[in-house]
Amino acid sequence: MGQTRLRLFGLVAVALMVAAACGGSTATPPAKQYKIGLVTDIGGLNDKSFNHLAYVGLQKAITDFNVKGDVKESKTGDDYVPNLTNFASTNYDLVIGVGFLMQEAVGTVSGQFPNIHFAIIDGAGTDAKGNDLKHANVESLYFREQDAGAMVGVISGMLEKQGKLKNNKGVISAVGGISIPPVDHYIAGYKWAATMEDPGIKVLVGYSNDFTDPAKCKGVAQGQINGGSDVVFQVAGGCGLGALQAAGQAGVKSIGVDADQKDADPSVIASALKKVDVATYTAIKDVVNGQFPGGALTFDIQNGGAGYSVDNFSLPADIQAEVTKVQGEIAAGTLTPPDKIPA
């Protein structure tokens, strides 16, 4: 291939880039249809977890409010800022960042585009040191994960106490991704509730330090099962699917997280639900109604933003009764699961 041709190609490419850079944007104002941009974290849309749920919320809003909804999946953490910026710079009415790990990116971009609304699941727009910048155009969608964790904690604690599980050594466990607030909230509620049902129970807690690689969580879970655990609660997104598989292979029970994960593995007996779809839908509704409050919104058992599902398993009547009772007490505020993992 000729070197000259290559040079010519390079020149043309540069000329095009310069021309394009000088051209500026030529957006034509469309008829008012709200534009919603959703940026997933590296888990992607098919994570069977909160990215997927955010997408479900977006789809519902598209149906209900006739908004235009577009998605950008982040392949690496390097994509967060460009993806958010691209939506903001093309005048989307609301840009939603899914996940705690996007906090700093949302903080940066929301400062650059004060006229664009942002929402972030599980976090706020922060600076590099993790301080909330409190930008008025950012809505933080928080969850009381400990409420959902407590529900599955009651189920696990009572099952173990009744002594019908495989190892029957009074041990259950949780596999966390990285020790960050949304993960630790779940585990805090889980351990607190299990201990409430059975004060003698031992709750093993381990972290894979990863949210995407199932092999890492599988290893942590196998260690816990070897230590006698009968129920493995995964709180690690896509990585945690490996923990569910480890439980299935070892013949013990497991608990899913965020979404109903009954299809992820037959060993899943319940899932702790975090209704990211409800939160996403709420943020979109706020923008469409022109009532975007900014600041923090918290979703919990009381407002239907957290809960549980029972999967691949029929809950004994006494356990079901206790779960319902505890749920009512948390909703009424007479019981409050802690947000820090109890000692």
Place this chain on the structure above:
Amino acid sequence: MPLGSVVFAFVVGGLLVAATGGNPFSAYAGLICGGFGVGCTQGENPALQISNTIVFLTPLIATGVAVALPFRAGLFNIGAEGQLLAGSMACTAIGIKFSTLPTPILLPMVLIGGMVAGALWAGVAGVLKATVGAHEVVTTIMMNYVAQWLLRYLIIGGPLQLASGTSKSLPIGPGARLATLLPSDNSLIVFGLPASVYRVHTGLFIAIAAVAIFAFLLWRTTLGYDIRAVGQSQRAARYAGVSVRRTIIVTMLIAGAFSGLAGAIQIAGVDHNLTDKYFSDTTGFDAIAVALLGLGSAVGIVLASLLFGALHAGGSVMQSDAGISSNLVLVLQALILFSIAANFLGAIRQLIPGLRRPPTAPPRETPSAALMTEAAAPPPEAISK
């Protein structure tokens, strides 16, 4: 051959899109818009797209060199990612520890610190290869894991962790940062957007300098001659008086320094702190494709980095504009690599008598290295004639 591979990948990728019910033309229009800012339909800002592409291609150039140089010596450096992480960790540690120093002192410190860390990381593999013959593919891959777990330790519970409950480090001092080309100012409007959205930084020039140094080293120095001699035939090189062991170790040290520099540039120019996003970083692996596609030549590496940077930046625009999953980008990258590795375009050429060329080179110990010999990419003086 490389251009053919790219065309092949795009044709097959287009067929895949069409087969799954998408429109390949709108997919590629989205990719081109996102990569080069040309032909955008949704009001994307062209300057922003070009800026994003440049931010992505900068570390690819430096790591591409880190793969290409050992290739020339017949070594397959799969460890560019680990060396990059080592560089980013050293850069961050120095940038935090001496955060009060002024730029003229601290910036060279963090960049050189990153290069030294990367060099040491690759040097381990070089020494093992030269002394006990441990295969560098295995050792460099293993060193990737060591780097990844060291990174996890450092920012989750380790000495660089910002605070408990986080998975990132403190930011590096202001003196350790590479300047952006435009001021990082939210109120200054350039090309219709706040200047701070354009993240292109002076690391670009460092990367270009690195690739120029690579070309000079390879073609104009004794060491470069030794490296190429070892790559062609270790026995012949030894017979000609070249110390094969020394050349292997030095090659790996230099390659690691280039990767480490890429990591340091990324911290100093873009991120300013180590975060969990480095867990999923793939720059050092993309660099293997960049080096292969660029045939291990300086110009080729720059062009291949431009392509991969544009693909990376374009993927998400394609997804939101054309509704095609940005996974298509990964498919395209894989197809490009596949067609280079299989070299079947060359095989097709061999089958057509009119196009047949004389065999270029005898078989060598490392088949992958054969892709990057002088026959595949002639030295500059040969081109200019």
